[in-house]
Amino acid sequence: MKDLVESCLYNWLGYGNVNGDIWFIGTEEGGAEIWRNQTLTLEESLHLRKDYSISMNFKEVWEEKYKISLETFKGPNVWRYMAAFSLSMEDEEVNTKAIRNYVFLDKKLGQASSNHFLCELLPLPKKSKNDIAPYQNIWPSIIDYYKEVLNRRFDLIRNTVIENQNIKLVIAYESMLVEKILDYFGEQHELI
DSSP, X not given: OHHHHHTTSSSOOEEEOTTSXXXXXXXXXXXTTTTXXXXXXXXXXXXXXXXXXXXXXXXXXIIIISOOOGGGOOSOOHHXXXXXXXXXXXXXXXXXXXXXXXXIXXXXXXXXXXXXXXXXXXXXXXXXXXXXXXXXXXXXSHHHHHHHHHHHHHHHHHHHHHHOTTXXXXXXXXXXXXXXXXXXXXXXXXXX
């Protein structure tokens, strides 16, 4: 299992267009395919993830690899906020119906041709942010996981941002990442 987990740590950043106008950066995926929808085991999900490239197609991963129809998602989630920002940046009307269509029916979220990229600071599916299970055989605590993975992941994110000059807006909703962004980019770019 350790080799499989290690093969998933630095090959993938997220979904969509890495050179898009907007980057949304969150903490880590919750693993809906494993725990909530149970279409895959953890090992099956990691086997898929080890072959991911830096950017993947959101619809393809969720519907074809994870076997979860986007149309089945109900209730609030961060994807709706991303869609609202993306629609706004495209000068489109932003309302509940437009957001729902964008994410769940038209499935424009996280596409290679989109104006955005959905990035994950950390790469492994987990039930919750502070839960290290089922990786406790590799890292005894969440702190150990962060110590090993966080800086290398940030370097990968930072280098990818630097290489893609069309990025106009980075929206980070992870406090650990915001601190790193401010430390590194603060004097070089306008920050809001």
